[in-house]
Amino acid sequence: MALKIQGVKGAADILPQEIATWHFVEEKTRELFERFGFKEIRTPVFEHTELFVRSVGEGTDIVTKEMYTFVDKAEKSLTMRPEETASVVRAYLQHSYHVKEPFQKWYYIGPMFRRERPQAGRQRQFHQIGVEVLGGSDPQLDAELLSLTVQFFEAISLNDIEIKLNNVGCNQCRPKYIGALKEYLKSRLAKLCEDCHVRFEKNILRILDCKNKDCRPVIDKAPVILDSICPDLCGRHYEVVKNRLKLLGITFTEDPHMVRGLDYYTRTVFEIVHPALGAQDAIGAGGRYDNLIGDLGGPKELGATGFAFGMERILMALTKKNVTLKEKSLNPDIFLVSLGEDASKQNFKLLYDLRCRGITAEMDMTGRSVKAQMRSANKSNARFTLIRGEDEIKSGKVTLKNMKEGTEESLDPDKVINILKY
Numbered sequence: 001m002a003l004k005i006q007g008v009k010g011a012a013d014i015l016p017q018e019i020a021t022w023h024f025v026e027e028k029t030r031e032l033f034e035r036f037g038f039k040e041i042r043t044p045v046f047e048h049t050e051l052f053v054r055s056v057g058e059g060t061d062i063v064t065k066e067m068y069t070f071v072d073k074a075e076k077s078l079t080m081r082p083e084e085t086a087s088v089v090r091a092y093l094q095h096s097y098h099v100k101e102p103f104q105k106w107y108y109i110g111p112m113f114r115r116e117r118p119q120a121g122r123q124r125q126f127h128q129i130g131v132e133v134l135g136g137s138d139p140q141l142d143a144e145l146l147s148l149t150v151q152f153f154e155a156i157s158l159n160d161i162e163i164k165l166n167n168v169g170c171n172q173c174r175p176k177y178i179g180a181l182k183e184y185l186k187s188r189l190a191k192l193c194e195d196c197h198v199r200f201e202k203n204i205l206r207i208l209d210c211k212n213k214d215c216r217p218v219i220d221k222a223p224v225i226l227d228s229i230c231p232d233l234c235g236r237h238y239e240v241v242k243n244r245l246k247l248l249g250i251t252f253t254e255d256p257h258m259v260r261g262l263d264y265y266t267r268t269v270f271e272i273v274h275p276a277l278g279a280q281d282a283i284g285a286g287g288r289y290d291n292l293i294g295d296l297g298g299p300k301e302l303g304a305t306g307f308a309f310g311m312e313r314i315l316m317a318l319t320k321k322n323v324t325l326k327e328k329s330l331n332p333d334i335f336l337v338s339l340g341e342d343a344s345k346q347n348f349k350l351l352y353d354l355r356c357r358g359i360t361a362e363m364d365m366t367g368r369s370v371k372a373q374m375r376s377a378n379k380s381n382a383r384f385t386l387i388r389g390e391d392e393i394k395s396g397k398v399t400l401k402n403m404k405e406g407t408e409e410s411l412d413p414d415k416v417i418n419i420l421k422y
């Protein structure tokens with residue numbers, strides 16, 4: 001019996017009948033992001049493991065549980081990228097942009113890999129559309145990202161998104177907050193789930209993100225980070241972001257408990273949710289990461305900000321809203337029908353010549369009868385059908401049928417191109 005090998009769980013095939021929607025979203029992304037001044041970057045799907053450990057953070061779920069890590073033949077530990085910000089910053093530094101031209105606006109579209117439990121909207125290979133603004137600390141850049149977010153979701157007919165916004169402080173003020181949070185949670189640990197106990201030791205801020213219903217009463221009353229942020233820097237930064245969003249008429253909800261799962265965020269953080277998505281309602285997320293360029297060996301003063309949207313979640317929301325795009329039909333200009341080997345050989349050559357001259361041409365190569373080929377020609381919606389049977393072989397001519405008008409003519413094969421180009 002033949003060996004039946006299935007695809008890896010959580011890594012989906014994207015079939016030809018689904019591709020039109022992918023192309024639609026990708027084309028809108030390129031058009032819009034470039035209008036906002038972003039250029040595309042493509043980085044490899046794998047990197048040295050250390051890059052993600054250092055940037056995403058040692059205590060995060062991604063690094064502790066979800067990375068696809070392997071040792072290659074040179075005994076190097078490599079990891080399939082779980083996200084792309086780290087890779088983009090690595091490329092920025094490796095190619096000396098921080099020296100040559102520190103301010104850069106880049107975008108990417110591509111697959112990411114996380115070993116999560118597969119479920120609706122959660123895959124092990126998924127795709128993200130993201131941007132990174134490197135070398136800028138101005139709060140207006142954060143507001144610009146959110147204005148791009150709003151425009152993007154409008155362009156793909158998902159205008160009912162909600163923006164959740166928070167400010168998680170910086171290296172100066174966050175330790176003070178962490179101290180206050182620790183103090184508050186210490187006496188309430190018994191009321192929290194097991195995961196939260198681990199988070200308490202490893203990454204206490206993540207407790208605020210806990211989705212367990214039983215933990216919520218304690219978390220909801222926890223001190224909020226906004227009360228601890230330094231007023232001159234982080235506080236002012238937050239005010240400017242909010243002010244610019246209001247200036248552009250962009251609505252948002254402040255969520256004082258949102259901290260995000262990755263360690264590198266500073267100041268602005270945001271999440272984009274869509275009501276059609278149910279439990280996995282986050283369609284995208286992002287924020288500022290002012291320390292990452294410095295942490296990866298670049299200049300400390302270069303700030304950065306970015307976001308990533310989940311492609312599969314975008315497609316899920318589009319499906320729920322019944323925005324599906326029809327499979328692109330190829331509608332050839334011409335379908336070539338042949339009777340017998342000789343005719344097939346001559347049509348095979350003509351097929352190539354026509355394609356080389358910009359014509360979309362098709363022919364049957366499965367040895368079907370003339371009748372079956374005529375059916376395929378009809379089904380393909382070709383503008384013309386060319387028939388080369390016994391008579392045509394003898395006369396050296398071909399029969400060209402105009403499928404719309406129902407007319408046919410006998411002509412020299414060399415003349416076919418002129419009619420098609422017309």
Ligand code: AMP
Pocket residue numbers: 083114116121122123124125126127128261282283284285286308309310311312313
């Ligand atoms: P993150 O990089 O975790 O901030 O995620 C950004 C966005 O990527 C999320 O809002 C989701 O839309 C999407 N995403 C993250 N993880 C997955 C996953 N395992 N499967 C599908 N989409 C995901």
